[in-house]
Amino acid sequence: MRAALTVHKRVAIVLWKLAIPDSYRSVGNQFGVGKFTVGAAVIQVANAITELLLSRVVTLGNVQVIVDDFAAMGFPNCGGAIDGTHIPILGLDHQGSQYINHKGYFSMVLQALVDHKGRFTNINVGWPGKVHDARIFRNSGLCERLQQGTYFPDQKITVGDVEMPIVILGDPVYPLMPWLMKPYTGTLDSSQELFNYRLSKCRMLVECAFGRLKARWCSLLTWLNLSKTNVPIVITACCVLHNLCESKGEMFMAGWEVEANRLAADYAQRDTRAVRIAQQGALHIREALKTSFMTGQATV
Incomplete structure (x- = not known):
């Protein structure tokens, strides 16, 4: 019959639990509550974070600022970088084999698009760890909107004699599309190496964002002891909190990332390369970009 926990205390309990991968019992001891109370608060x-803040915090923002900053980093007309990462979970009784990824542990996949500041602008959470990144992307709302040309403004530039829309950048597992650039593979010449360098320099932002996300919210580096329904909600909440911290300039200590990288080493995703039939228009855009990077030709 005691008084209910205040909102402030509930939020404090959850922030502690997400940041420190302690057991529910250990967190409860810190705040003088039971382990089941901690679980309910999480x-x-x-x-609440997902329902009230997701649509306001994980959003595209000012596209022109994003494009200008990526251009300053060396890649023109770029609206973001995309990748996926595995979040470890406890084994599931129902369809558990679908959640065993190529590293042999149970996980859910977080796909994210980030801007020039490493903030999430679009996320997709909940696919089983066994599912390939390319398949997750093809079945996402982001892919559909990019194909329809409704995600970014209709803002094209001319590279050489080729028109190029706003693009996103991905690693080799993603399909090469007019609006999605990925690296060249195989034996490369100097112009292809330069293209890959420019792309990789910008695409690293999404890898760094995942690193900072997991370094702040270390529970994402351990086995999330939640139901299949609740795991995506907690991952989404962490993404919202990541954007809030990044936008507000919250402190981030280098030691956090070092420890996170050490813990995440066991969960490193293999560099697989899916063979995809690329659209001819995408090939023209990539070739034109490669040539312009090599010659230093300006874009208009």
Whole structure:
């Protein structure tokens, strides 16, 4: 019959639990509550964050600023970088084999698009760890909107004699499309190496964002002891909190990332390369970009 926990205390409990991968019992001891109270608070607060803040915080923002900053980094007319990362979870009784990834542990996949500041602008959470990144992307709302040309403004530039829309950058597992650039593979000449260098320099932002996400919210580096329904909610809440911290300039200590990288080493995703039939227009755009990078030709 005691008084209910205040909102402030519930939020504090959840922030502690997400940041410090302690057991529910250990976190409960820190705050003088039971482990079941901690578990209930995690779901309540994560749901509130997702329902109230997701659409306001994980959003595209000012596209022109994003494009200008990527251009300053060396890649023109770029609206973001995309990648996926595995979040370890406990084994599931139902369809558990679908959640065993290529490294042999149970996981859910977080796909994210980030801007020039490493903030998430679009996320897709909940696919089983066994599912390939390319398949997750093809079945995402982001892919559909990019194909329809409704995600970014209709803002094209001319590279050489080729028109290029706003693009996103991905690694080799993603399909080469007019609006998605990926690296050349195989034996490369100097112009292809330069293209890959420019692309990789910008695409590293999404890898760094995942690193900072997991370094702040270390529970994402351990086995999330939640139901299949609740895991995506907690991951989404962490992504919202990541954007809030990055936007507000919250402190980030280098030691956090070092420790996170050490813990994440066991969960490193293999560099697989899917063979995809690329659209001819995408090939023309990539070739034109490669040539312009090599010659220093300006874009208009």
